[in-house]
Amino acid sequence: MEKVFYEVNSLDKKCYDKLALTEDILMEHAASSIADFIEDKFEEKVSVLIVAGPGNNGADGIALARLLYKKYDVKLYLPFGAKSQMARIQLQRAELLGVPFVQSITSSDIIVDCLFGSGLNKDLDETSLSIINSLNEQKAYKIACDIPSGVNIKGQINQEAFFADVTVTMGALKVALFLDEAKDYVGKVKVANLGVQRTIYEEETNIYLLDKEDMKLPFRSKKNAHKGSFGHLNVIAGCKKGAGVIAAKAAFGFGTGLVSVVSHEDIDLPYHIMQTHFLSDNCTAIAIGMGLGKYEKDEIKKILEEDIPTVVDADLFYEEVLLDKLQKDVVLTPHPKEFVALLKLCDIANISVKHLQKNRFEYVEKFCKKYPNTVLLLKGANTLIGKADKIYINSFGTAILSKGGSGDVLSGLVASLLAQEYNSLDAAITASLAHAIAANNYKKANYSLIPADLVEEIRRL
């Protein structure tokens, strides 16, 4: 996993104060890393339009123009002139070299957006907005320097932002690049070293970006095993029985030895999945909440009181009966609307889904601070998994998963790993990664996935 930071000013400062590096050195590396990216990917003489703003993000762009000049057909556009000290220094260098300037957006093969970076501190004025809109209309390969212009330091887009194919971000990964609403704008994210290796530049953090290696699938190595060695999951099915059945099928396909659906009514189940009316004696994990509807409160209370690893989903986030369980080691898998209900239920906040989506990290932190024993998995375009003071980001998900039933598969996967004795955090991380990576492996039309396809892909991981 890679470290992610709310801001990197303090990391830049460390470079100046402790390593005697200068702003100029850091900037030279910032610009060089974008130049390297372009040189690796594009032939000589390709046309490159660099749009540079008034601050140091613009200064990066002006330095980039100098580095590419002559090898590429570079044009530099400075709609606001150069205001910061470094921008003025870089401008002088570019002028002395004879880098060509343009007074408006010209069509080109590559556009590099260096308008605003981490210093975006107010709403875009009309000129900036119209520049960003025009850049977005251009047909070109689009590179954002540090962060797409229009995305603020929290990742919010309050008006419009530059649509990048790739964002080359300076020094370290930032939280802003992983807010759901930034996902369509950042493209691929690459980190540029700023004069020292990333491991030296970076300090401690509490936020991490998950990678494929963090997915620890439940492969079986033990030879002397039987079905009981891989747990017995009980999925509590409510009035929307399908949800529980989807979760049960996903859990079975992900390795749980025995899976039973608990329901008072008869359910049509595949032969390998059992039905019981009450919790099984040898139950090693419980999945509850999906499709629950109006289940008998006392019965739910009794199930939640069991000291058995549990994943809670969907309808239960609206119910007071859940509150005691939040002191325990339990995995919660809400989508944003359910998380808003949960925040209200817990007296943490009374907010709209829109407000939550603009501040996902903040509310995951708040919740996990109040309930440090729980693992919170907040679903979304970038799923956040919080435990105590740490947050893990799963950015592999795609809109292939935007279908009813995808969440039921996910809670089934988490429960499956709980039944197989993973701890709650590891179960949430591996299940979430397997869910998203399996969806990415799906080869048919990206609108066509059904839960059974997803389970099939998970079985092939």
Ligand SMILES: NC(=O)C1=CN([C@@H]2O[C@H](COP(=O)(O)OP(=O)(O)OC[C@H]3O[C@@H](n4cnc5c(N)ncnc54)[C@H](OP(=O)(O)O)[C@@H]3O)[C@@H](O)[C@H]2O)[C@@H](O)CC1
């Ligand atoms: N150590 C370092 O510093 C390193 C920094 N690096 C680079 O510097 C970038 C940060 O530079 P930065 O701090 O100068 O801010 P930046 O993003 O250029 O914006 C500030 C300018 O934009 C203006 N402005 C803001 N919002 C606006 C709006 N809505 N509409 C219109 N104007 C607006 C704002 O105006 P003002 O507030 O002054 O009125 C000011 O002029 C960082 O992202 C990275 O690329 C790297 O080289 C590595 C080393």
Ligand SMILES: Nc1ncnc2c1ncn2[C@@H]1O[C@H](COP(=O)(O)OP(=O)(O)O)[C@@H](O)[C@H]1O
């Ligand atoms: N655009 C998207 N990008 C990434 N993941 C997505 C996207 N849309 C949906 N998902 C994932 O699909 C699942 C949907 O869950 P949920 O909304 O609870 O569905 P349901 O309750 O119908 O099963 C979540 O894991 C979510 O993260």
Ligand SMILES: [K+]
């Ligand atoms: K930018």
